[in-house]
Amino acid sequence: MRRTCAIGLDIGLSTTKAVAFAPDGTTVARAERDSVNSQPRKRWVEREPDSFRATVFGVLADLTAQLEDYEVVGLSQSAHGDGIWVVDGAGQPLRPGILSLDSRARGVLAELVSEPLASDLLRVSGQLPMVSSAPAVLAWIKLNEPEIYARIAYVLFAKDMARFWLTGQIAQDYTEVSSGFTAVDSQRVSATVFELYGLAKLSDAVPPVLDSAQLAGSLTKQAADATGLPQGLPVAGGMHDIVSGSVGVGAVRPGDVSVIAGSYCVNQRITDAPERGDWITRSFVAPGLWNLIAASPSSSTNMDWYARMLLPDLVAGSKAAGRGSFGFLDSVFDGLDPLTEASPFYLPFLYGSPLPEDASAGLVGLRSWHTRADTVRAVFEGIALNHRFHLDALPVPVDAVPKVMGGISRNPYWSQLLADLLDRPIEVTTRSEPGALGVAMAAFVAAGVYPDLDAAVAGMVHPGTRVTPGPDAALMERRYARYTALLSALRPWWGT
Secondary structure (H helix, E strand, O other): OOEEEEEEEEEOOOEEEEEEEOOOOOEEEEEEEEOOOEOOOOOOOEEOHHHHHHHHHHHHHHHHOOOOOEEEEEEEEEEOOOOEEEEOOOOOEOOOEEOOOOOOOHHHHHHHOOOOHHHHHHHHHOOOOOOOOHHHHHHHHHHHOHHHHOOOOEEEOHHHHHHHHHHOOOOEEHHHHOOOOEOOOOOOEOHHHHHHOOOHHHHHOOOOEEOOOOEEEEOOHHHHHHHOOOOOOEEEOOEEHHHHHHHHOOOOOOOOEEEEEOOOEEEEEEEOOOOOOOOEEEEOOOOOOEEEEEEEOOOOHHHHHHHHHHOHHHHHHHHHOOOOOOHHHHOOOOOOOOOOOOOOEEEOOOOOOOOOOOOOOEEEOOOOOOOHHHHHHHHHHHHHHHHHHHHHHOOOOOOOOOEEEOHHHHOHHHHHHHHHHHOOOEEEOOOOOHHHHHHHHHHHHHOOOOOOHHHHHHHHOOOOEEEOOOOOHHHHHHHHHHHHHHHHHHHHHHOO
């Protein structure tokens, strides 16, 4: 008898991964392809439909080739949230997809977050838009591409676009429809929200909304031929990737806190009632659960950029030694002087920040005796400092142990920095693909292997590594105070 597995498709800003899992959570096989993005203008970050579709089908075909001994019983997908895909009535994209690293809507955003509109949006929708939020991007399209705006039949997110190519069915799910289209209390699509954004025409452009683990359709013959997967394979609704990551590490119940150090700096807490504040309030995987999110596009992408642009020799040497692009990080701090209050700071704002001003990245406090290792450590710390900044904005329970994930979190130096900064224990997942695992759970539920996501979490999630604060916690508290003072001092300059 062939063993069974389910596939989690995780569509990221830099890579797209397909991972197969057994029902006990064991990784069976994985495949990865680079995500192809373009930056045709300053502040624009887009994805062409043809290359996106080829990447989705290609990475699934790569995975299928490894599964000869397995029966695939289900598939589901997650992707970076925010941004938008706009399509016509046949589901064909009207323009390239706009990604969550895009900031073209900054001018529009300034109007949307000004009073009295901001208070009305917060009261009705539970959140204010970010520069890449779907409503802000749609308002930009309305203003700058009116001929496209007039033809919009449906608004989709990246994972919904992928699901359409796999199943031929157009839908959204609760985790993403709540990024700007729903009333926060009812969790239902709200014409009032669209009117507040000046997008009343699009109130009928939201497709059916599904639970994340609900059956959304089945694999078409065309998709089956392209991927090698069986025609008719059940496909679940899926979820925003920050939610699938939370599910993948077992943070699924009210009070649970999770941290994602990925392309975005994501910090989130689950509740059983909506709460408004200096965070985003969205729906979790099904009605009755909410997700409080404090986030900005300012986490591990900083290290990616810094290594690519300023440390190419270390990256090349690490690759040549078979240790991957970032293998050099394992030893970069060897022999480095201990962190002090006078060590340089890094501001991790290459793509955006949690501040309303147009903050930029930079190193502050460099001296002639500092080395490249000092600057790498500053980037590490800057990413951790930004997570602390966001977590301070959330009403995190005193006894909560944040579950932490993301590539940089697997570096022991960084995870210790975060535990010291928070002065509380954290649990770092030992899995490399928690987001793919989260949607694979949804696929198992849609296929009937598990009755619900809670049961899937109980059967598939394994505890991570616990990291406790060390002797540097007091120093990191002082460093954090200096960091926040630095942000305050720079805000008038950034605002000019």
